[in-house]
Amino acid sequence: MQNVLEHKDAKRPDGGLDNLFIVLCASGFENPARVRSALMFASLAAAANYRTILYCIQNAVEVMVSGVLEKQEKGESGSPTIGQRLHEAIDFGVEIQCCTQTMENKKIKPRDLIPGVMPAGAMSLIDLASHAKGSLCF
Numbered sequence: 001m002q003n004v005l006e007h008k009d010a011k012r013p014d015g016g017l018d019n020l021f022i023v024l025c026a027s028g029f030e031n032p033a034r035v036r037s038a039l040m041f042a043s044l045a046a047a048a049n050y051r052t053i054l055y056c057i058q059n060a061v062e063v064m065v066s067g068v069l070e071k072q073e074k075g076e077s078g079s080p081t082i083g084q085r086l087h088e089a090i091d092f093g094v095e096i097q098c099c100t101q102t103m104e105n106k107k108i109k110p111r112d113l114i115p116g117v118m119p120a121g122a123m124s125l126i127d128l129a130s131h132a133k134g135s136l137c138f
Contacts, residue, residue, distance in 0.1 A: 029063065035085075052093070099121075100119045
């Protein structure tokens with residue numbers, strides 16, 4: 001697995017580490033408002049030209065499994081869906097990573113994730129957080 005600090009942003013020779021923002025999400029379908037908020041704030045950071053990483057742990061990992069969102073999501077009147085917020089985040093270039101230990105505990109394989117979502121170890125989050133300009137947790 002590639003070290004997250006070796007990732008090179010095509011626009012920036014330093015990989016974007018001096019302009020990094022982290023959004024950590026532990027909430028899943030049990031709290032859709034928190035998931036939508038995590039995705040919305042990740043999109044806002046990306047729109048403000050931060051290299052933004054949404055790091056999913058615990059129940060948030062289940063949201064990133066292919067096909068599960070369509071089965072689990074219940075729309076709320078007047079609110080965007082998790083799916084809509086997820087598509088916005090992807091469109092804005094948010095990088096989405098899922099905790100490998102959580103994936104192992106939940107028996108989720110890398111091939112089970114939504115295309116573009118990457119598994120990443122806990123040390124990746126620590127490395128990223130040590131370089132980030134800011135972070136939010138949901």
